[in-house]
Each structure stands twice: as C-alpha cells, then as structure tokens.
Amino acid sequence: DAKTTQPTSMDCAEGRAANLPCNHSTISGNEYVYWYRQIHSQGPQYIIHGLKNNETNEMASLIITEDRKSSTLILPHATLRDTAVYYCIVTATGANSKLTFGKGITLSVRP
Amino acid sequence: EADIYQTPRYLVIGTGKKITLECSQTMGHDKMYWYQQDPGMELHLIHYSYGVNSTEKGDLSSESTVSRIRTEHFPLTLESARPSHTSQYLCASSVRQGSYEQYFGPGTRLTVT
Numbered sequence: 046d047a048k049t050t051q052p053t054s055m056d057c058a059e060g061r062a063a064n065l066p067c068n069h070s071t072i073s074g075n076e077y078v079y080w081y082r083q084i085h086s087q088g089p090q091y092i093i094h095g096l097k098n099n100e101t102n103e104m105a106s107l108i109i110t111e112d113r114k115s116s117t118l119i120l121p122h123a124t125l126r127d128t129a130v131y132y133c134i135v136t137a138t139g140a141n142s143k144l145t146f147g148k149g150i151t152l153s154v155r156p
Numbered sequence: 157e158a159d160i161y162q163t164p165r166y167l168v169i170g171t172g173k174k175i176t177l178e179c180s181q182t183m184g185h186d187k188m189y190w191y192q193q194d195p196g197m198e199l200h201l202i203h204y205s206y207g208v209n210s211t212e213k214g215d216l217s218s219e220s221t222v223s224r225i226r227t228e229h230f231p232l233t234l235e236s237a238r239p240s241h242t243s244q245y246l247c248a249s250s251v252r253q254g255s256y257e258q259y260f261g262p263g264t265r266l267t268v269t
Contacts, residue, residue, distance in 0.1 A: 081258075088246050088260025089199070144258060145215065146191075146199040 049133045049147060056153040063120040065150055067133030070114045075137050078109060079144070080118045084129040089146070092118065092131075123154045159183050162247050162261035169237055170269055177232045177264045179247030188230040189258065190214070190222060191246040199246065205230055237268040 050068040057063040069078065079094040093100055093107045095116070100107045106119040120127055132149040136142050159182040169175055181188065190203040191214075201214030205224040219241070220234050230249075234241055244265050248258040 083199075086193070086195070086244060086263070088248070088263055089258075090260070091257045094257070143189075143201060143204065143214075145201070148198055 049135055051131075051133055051147070051150040053148070054151040054153065056155055057123050059125060059154050059156050060122055063123040063127065063152055063154070065118040065120075065131050065133075065152060066115065067118070068115045069133070069135045072113050072135050073137070076135050077138055078107065078113075078116050079134045079136065080105070080107065081132045081134065081144075081146070082127075082129040083132070083149070084126075089132065120152075123152075125154050125156065128152060128154045160247065160249055160259050160261040162245075162264050164264060165262060166265050166267075168267045168269060171236075171238055173237050175234050175237055175266070177245055177247075177266070179230045179232070179261060180228050181230075181249040181259070181261075182228060183249060183259065184227065185249035185251055185259075186227070187250045188224065189248040189250075190220075190230070190232050191248065192216060192218065193244045193246060193263075195244070203232065237266075239268045242266060242268050 077094050077096050080092040081089040083089040093105050095107045109116045130149040130151050132146050161180050163178045186207045188205045191199045192202050193199045200216035202216050202218040203222040205211050211222050220232050222232050244263050246263045247261040250258045
C-alpha cells in the first residue's frame with residue numbers, strides 16, 4: 046500500500062470549514078483514498094472514500110487532485126463533536142486488501 | 157449504526173490468566189479484523205479473517221490467537237496474560253468485495269496487573 050503524509054495537528058473555529066490535507070505521492074492507479082476518524086479512543090468511523098473524482102456525502106467532501114498525489118477532506122461546518130484524529134489511508138480494494146492506519150492528524154475544533 | 161459488538165468493554169485481570177475477548181457482528185460480513193492500540197498511539201492490525209475457518213496474522217506480531225468458526229463471531233484469546241498485553245483491542249468487519257468500509261466495535265480496554 047502507498048504511504049500517506051499528514052500534518053500532526055490542526056485546529057479550526059466552530060462553524061468554519063475544516064480542510065484536512067493528505068499527501069500520497071506514490072499512489073497507484075488502482076488505489077483508493079479513504080478517510081476515517083477516531084473520537085477519543087472509540088472505534089474508528091468511516092467517513093468517505095474516492096478514486097479520482099471528488100466525492101461528497103452527509104459527513105464531508107473529498108477533493109482529490111488531478112494527479113491523485115494529494116487530497117483534502119473538507120468538513121464544511123465543523124462542530125466541537127468533530128474534534129478527533131483523522132486518518133487518510135490509501136489502499137487497493139481487492140478481496141485481500143487491508144487498511145494501514147498511520148498517526149493521522151489531530152483536529153481540534155475550538156468554540 | 158454498525159452492528160458489531162465487543163465484550164467485555166473493560167477488563168482488569170492478573171498475570172497468567174487466560175482471557176477471551178469476544179467480537180460479534182450481525183451484518184453477515186465475511187471479513188473481520190482485530191486491531192491493538194495503546195493510548196495515544198497508532199492502530200495496529202494483529203489478526204484478520206476472510207471467512208469461516210480462515211485466519212491470518214496481521215502486521216503487528218501478537219501472542220494472541222483467534223478463531224472463526226462462525227461468520228458472525230471472531231474471538232481473540234490470550235492463553236497467559238502479561239502486563240505487556242495491556243492495551244485497547246478493537247474489532248472490525250467489512251464486506252469481502254467492493255467498498256472498503258470497515259465497521260468498528262467499541263473496543264475492549266484490557267489491563268493486566
């Protein structure tokens with residue numbers, strides 16, 4: 046699996062958009078970008094995933110650059126409950142694929 | 157809400173005891189996983205299964221063992237607990253093909269004294 050690079054931490058104000066960057070310069074053509082988050086040592090929660098097109102769901106938007114070497118997770122209106130560790134993971138989706146969680150980025154949403 | 161359950165949620169046990177951490181899911185998922193996570197540290201995959209009677213070791217070596225006799229059940233066993241086994245253990249499941257969305261249980265926080 047390709048490796049990802051994320052900043053260690055960031056913060057944003059409640060109600061503002063949180064833009065979480067991720068670099069994955071060695072991503073292969075069949076590998077997807079997945080985002081999970083983990084709130085205070087609970088089990089991680091799936092957020093969104095994409096291959097090359099931008100994706101949006103009720104939780105977030107995922108913007109992937111045209112060369113697929115980086116992506117940004119956007120939480121459009123961050124709340125205090127969004128404070129968590131966010132993991133960017135790159136993996137193929139074959140039957141035998143696995144997720145490798147790195148250190149992630151700690152997002153702190155301030156009042 | 158994901159239908160994946162782990163028991164117990166918290167366990168404090170003495171050195172040398174045998175323990176089994178339970179994990180069950182009602183989604184009919186073929187794939188199941190066990191992760192280990194120390195406080196403030198990364199999650200590490202220690203075991204996974206592609207289906208009944210299939211078990212594989214993960215990326216992090218672990219003294220624990222697992223079994224998969226039924227699709228919905230994936231217990232983890234430590235034959236002789238040691239203080240170094242103190243950690244949080246998280247179970248997850250996913251479909252075998254297609255989207256790689258894993259559903260996680262709430263975890264078991266194990267303390268070995």
